[in-house]
Amino acid sequence: MELSRRTFLKSGVAAATAMAVGIPISRSASAAVAETEKDWRWDKGVCRFCGVGCGIQIATHQGKIVATKGDPDAPVNRGLNCVKGYFNSKILYGRDRLTQPLMRMTDGKFDKKGRFTPVTWEQAFDEMSRQFRKAYREKGPAGVGVIGSGQWLIQEGYAMNKLMKAGFRSNNIDPNARNCMASAVAAFMQVFGIDEPPGNYDDIEYTDMAVLWGANMAEAHPVLWQRVIDRRLGHPDMKVVNITTFRNLSSEGSDLEIIIKPNADMALLNYLAREIIHRGAVNQEFVDKHCVFCAGPTDIGYGMRPTDKFAFEAEKDIQAKEVEVTLTRDEAIALGKDPNQVHTVKQANAGTADKHWLVSFDDFRKGVEPYTLDFVAELAKGDVDESLDSFKAKLGQLADLYADRERKVVSFWTMGFNQHVRGTAVNEQVYSVHLLLGKIAEPGNSPFSLTGQPSACGTAREVGTFSHRLPADMVVTLPKHREVTEKGWHLPSKTLNPKIGSHITKIMRDLEDGSITWAWVQVNNPFQHVANANHWLKAARERDNFVVVSDAYPSVSAKVADLILPSAMIFEKWGGYGNAERRTQLWREQVAPPGDARSDLWQILEFSKHFTIGEVWKEQPVPGLKQEGFEDGKLPDLVAAAQEMGYRPEMTLYEALFETAQNKKYAWPDPVAKGHDNHTVKHLGVDWFVEKALFEEHAGFTRGHHHDLAPFDVYYADDVRGLRWPVIDGKETLWRFNANYDPYVKSGDFEFYGPAMKELASGNLDGPTTEEKTKFPGKAKIFFRPYAAPVESPDSNFDLWLCTGRILEHWHTGTMTRRVPELHRAMPAAVLDMNAEDAKQRGLQRQDTVWIESRRGKIKAVVETQGRNRPPRGYTFMPFFDESVLVNKLCVDATCPISKEEDFKKSAVKVYKA
Amino acid sequence: MNLSGILVVVRPSRVEEAQARLGELPGVEVHHVDPETGRIVVVQEAESVEEEVAALSRIKALKGVMLAEMVYHVFDETPPEWDAVPPELDSTEFPN
Numbered sequence A: 001m002e003l004s005r006r007t008f009l010k011s012g013v014a015a016a017t018a019m020a021v022g023i024p025i026s027r028s029a030s031a032a033v034a035e036t037e038k039d040w041r042w043d044k045g046v047c048r049f050c051g052v053g054c055g056i057q058i059a060t061h062q063g064k065i066v067a068t069k070g071d072p073d074a075p076v077n078r079g080l081n082c083v084k085g086y087f088n089s090k091i092l093y094g095r096d097r098l099t100q101p102l103m104r105m106t107d108g109k110f111d112k113k114g115r116f117t118p119v120t121w122e123q124a125f126d127e128m129s130r131q132f133r134k135a136y137r138e139k140g141p142a143g144v145g146v147i148g149s150g151q152w153l154i155q156e157g158y159a160m161n162k163l164m165k166a167g168f169r170s171n172n173i174d175p176n177a178r179n180c181m182a183s184a185v186a187a188f189m190q191v192f193g194i195d196e197p198p199g200n201y202d203d204i205e206y207t208d209m210a211v212l213w214g215a216n217m218a219e220a221h222p223v224l225w226q227r228v229i230d231r232r233l234g235h236p237d238m239k240v241v242n243i244t245t246f247r248n249l250s251s252e253g254s255d256l257e258i259i260i261k262p263n264a265d266m267a268l269l270n271y272l273a274r275e276i277i278h279r280g281a282v283n284q285e286f287v288d289k290h291c292v293f294c295a296g297p298t299d300i301g302y303g304m305r306p307t308d309k310f311a312f313e314a315e316k317d318i319q320a321k322e323v324e325v326t327l328t329r330d331e332a333i334a335l336g337k338d339p340n341q342v343h344t345v346k347q348a349n350a351g352t353a354d355k356h357w358l359v360s361f362d363d364f365r366k367g368v369e370p371y372t373l374d375f376v377a378e379l380a381k382g383d384v385d386e387s388l389d390s391f392k393a394k395l396g397q398l399a400d401l402y403a404d405r406e407r408k409v410v411s412f413w414t415m416g417f418n419q420h421v422r423g424t425a426v427n428e429q430v431y432s433v434h435l436l437l438g439k440i441a442e443p444g445n446s447p448f449s450l451t452g453q454p455s456a457c458g459t460a461r462e463v464g465t466f467s468h469r470l471p472a473d474m475v476v477t478l479p480k481h482r483e484v485t486e487k488g489w490h491l492p493s494k495t496l497n498p499k500i501g502s503h504i505t506k507i508m509r510d511l512e513d514g515s516i517t518w519a520w521v522q523v524n525n526p527f528q529h530v531a532n533a534n535h536w537l538k539a540a541r542e543r544d545n546f547v548v549v550s551d552a553y554p555s556v557s558a559k560v561a562d563l564i565l566p567s568a569m570i571f572e573k574w575g576g577y578g579n580a581e582r583r584t585q586l587w588r589e590q591v592a593p594p595g596d597a598r599s600d601l602w603q604i605l606e607f608s609k610h611f612t613i614g615e616v617w618k619e620q621p622v623p624g625l626k627q628e629g630f631e632d633g634k635l636p637d638l639v640a641a642a643q644e645m646g647y648r649p650e651m652t653l654y655e656a657l658f659e660t661a662q663n664k665k666y667a668w669p670d671p672v673a674k675g676h677d678n679h680t681v682k683h684l685g686v687d688w689f690v691e692k693a694l695f696e697e698h699a700g701f702t703r704g705h706h707h708d709l710a711p712f713d714v715y716y717a718d719d720v721r722g723l724r725w726p727v728i729d730g731k732e733t734l735w736r737f738n739a740n741y742d743p744y745v746k747s748g749d750f751e752f753y754g755p756a757m758k759e760l761a762s763g764n765l766d767g768p769t770t771e772e773k774t775k776f777p778g779k780a781k782i783f784f785r786p787y788a789a790p791v792e793s794p795d796s797n798f799d800l801w802l803c804t805g806r807i808l809e810h811w812h813t814g815t816m817t818r819r820v821p822e823l824h825r826a827m828p829a830a831v832l833d834m835n836a837e838d839a840k841q842r843g844l845q846r847q848d849t850v851w852i853e854s855r856r857g858k859i860k861a862v863v864e865t866q867g868r869n870r871p872p873r874g875y876t877f878m879p880f881f882d883e884s885v886l887v888n889k890l891c892v893d894a895t896c897p898i899s900k901e902e903d904f905k906k907s908a909v910k911v912y913k914a
Numbered sequence B: 001m002n003l004s005g006i007l008v009v010v011r012p013s014r015v016e017e018a019q020a021r022l023g024e025l026p027g028v029e030v031h032h033v034d035p036e037t038g039r040i041v042v043v044q045e046a047e048s049v050e051e052e053v054a055a056l057s058r059i060k061a062l063k064g065v066m067l068a069e070m071v072y073h074v075f076d077e078t079p080p081e082w083d084a085v086p087p088e089l090d091s092t093e094f095p096n
Helices: A003-021 A027-036 A083-093 A121-143 A154-167 A178-192 A201-205 A222-234 A264-278 A284-290 A313-322 A329-334 A361-368 A373-380 A388-403 A423-437 A456-464 A479-488 A504-513 A533-542 A600-608 A639-644 A653-658 A679-684 A690-702 A712-716 A821-826 A836-841 B012-024 B049-061
Strands: A041-046 A055-061 A064-070 A102-106 A115-118 A144-148 A173-175 A209-213 A239-244 A256-259 A291-295 A324-326 A344-346 A357-359 A410-413 A446-449 A518-522 A546-551 A563-566 A575-578 A583-587 A759-764 A767-775 A780-784 A800-805 A831-834 A849-854 A857-864 A875-879 A907-913 B002-010 B028-034 B039-046 B065-075
Touching (some): A003 A027, A003 A064, A003 B002, A083 B065, A102 A121, A121 A144, A121 A546, A144 A504, A154 A456, A178 A446, A178 A780, A209 A222, A209 A388, A222 A239, A222 B065, A256 A388, A264 A329, A264 A388, A284 A291, A284 A423, A291 A361, A313 A324, A329 A373, A373 A388, A388 A423, A410 A423, A583 A712, A600 A653, A600 A679, A600 A690, A679 A690, B012 B028, B012 B039
Parallel strands (some): A291 A780, A357 A759, A518 A546, A546 A563, A800 A875, A831 A857
Antiparallel strands (some): A055 A064, A102 A563, A291 A357, A324 A344, A849 A857, B002 B039, B028 B039
């Protein structure tokens, strides 16, 4: 580039930056911006990456993205972006972008052992549907599965959910969001009876304290973290507390850092509840009016397989805990049992982990009574080099801060809580603390689950793409919910399968044991991220099955696939996301996808054309189905009922589910496009606006049901930067359950109106004592959940903790951020953060290459003792973005038994020189 | 080539010092300064994303810098010619 142009361009960049953040600039500088941006088309979008949902502006010129900037009008980020914002356009142009379908072939035919060969879309769908039929005819709806995503666009998730649940009548569809925030979801449902948080990001600007519970916001949610830091700088009384298992970047901006042992968060929260009671800090009026107390079983296992048939020899001792557990000393005390006796407990409630019942306040008080400062400090102190007195003082300070009536408090959490063998319980415990204090659902008082993915809330949860869910919080197991959904989808009665499908870890297990033989992965990389991956990599490659992976780049999952479908990326398609604060944001297609790459939505709709109603809506076997109104083990034939409704047996699923008369009313082209293209519509060869029709169809489920979305076009208005649902009479809802802000509150000052699970039996901490059920509409539940030890802890052989997670520069498994080749080198290989003393003891130095070995496998990595993360002795951390070091192979695939979310934070490993 | 507009925030009392330090970093030009709020706009020029990200880390590591985040990016590159089968898929090797 010539010098003068570059100089000029730089002045333009500088002036545009200043304008975006509101720094006044001169007239000549603004002229430079106008000149630089001449002929560019700017439009609003939303960042592709985490759950924060930052607004960005995208400039295109001659069919290519030429610039991006933080959107100054976006209330989430106010013009800022973190470094990942930068990749929003770079990721479209990576060197190894997939632009054609690729199938494993030998001599022109599909061959599981063959090499990837370019094929046409027609060939791809032919083989894909042939393989589907093979699995489906043999095993029925249970023999096929889809692994989806919290990065799915709302419309993509909606279409796939409908295709699987209404078309194929299979609930084997589950998003990677399962491993991100399923524990948060389960707790929302159990505590409030409705998903998604009461508060929003505005709470940051109203609060006096932010407490991070297992959330390294500085790395994982940097723009929100910036808002926290801004609040702290401008508000001298504001306190920030970082509760973590190791020192990290968020400690820098904190007033108090509390290093705890893995799973000790449960004990700490019970200590806080006990202190609140003992100090007389319970907001009695609030609790009496708005809360009930609950307890649940503790013998619930760890979400592992009930058999060791598929376990490696070395993992059998851990797997055995699924059946029977010997309580640790701390667990015994925490349950009020004699610690000097051996307590062996059969895990009788492994299959009924989510049941719970009402208890009295007195039962709750008894439950938390053992959690004294002395007991909890001993149990929870995570840094062996910290004195007990120092740690106790910190716990006291934390209790002082929470219990202070004048102090508003926001508790933030992410994967430290959610990826936890008792993830649902620990989420519930933090609500218990807020509810006891009455510090909830009002500006500045907010327990807030941060999400990891851009549409975990908007797609995975609201659309209902989990194996047990239907749109708008409904579930497959309830007849009323199936009925509402069947009506909304214009389906014959009993189309929907009432049996919960396989969650993501189970889909992997099903592939391994052969119960699923056809799987389709979209918008995620499960063969890299799912724990204990050695099993699943082998299952994909060596079992007789067919794995399809839609991706933009050759991810690990693509590499083990039989068929790779090239996908369009974020701004190459029309779409929408819903972020962690319930904000829905939609965008237009900005540029065309490269080569033959197509949107995931186009792929779903094209695939649906390959099946007729006559072949899928006949009687289907569903092993294990037992539900009132259904014959055991089968779904009824629907063809006659469908014909009465106007369907013909030879109709395709595309015609029956997608190209409906209602949907065709949304014409393409549409003025809202303002000249932007739509490759999905173009390649389908239709004249209806697919994305708008599906959005409106989905929105129909939300409206009037606590989740109301605004009309499609509203989100595209120039002055709208997303709207927080429920949107009622054109207005977003800022604080739910609070009469001052939430039109759904019908009576009183607060009303926790979520309808789910609001009728329960009563009992005591040991179990229900009556059959009789009590209704308690409008109330939230305060759960007692006792401390439980991790399923696996270091021992003399595997003597260190391993925690895996995310870092700032890379997103998840790095499929996108590692594509930018130079960045690859900036963080070439993930390093293992360990304590310098631990390294020394093992004869290791910084930068040494080591083996990290668990019961489930071993990998090589480089040791770092002076990195951003500073683990205490006995603890190590490694990020999971690096596909050359598949660290999640080492993790135990134990889950929270309620949420089925894996615990990536607590595996035992040994580290030795390679 | 990539150009990024970066917002740097320092305490107002340290604006001058920060301005001087920023000016010493490779590829960094200080363009706008708002002394009252401690906000500084710099432009970072880099040949590669690696340099760009490393440069941002250097800015963040400067003494007194409370915030440094990218706001604006301009790309001046031609998209690559894509292979039908990327080299890493042209192998029967099992993922590590």
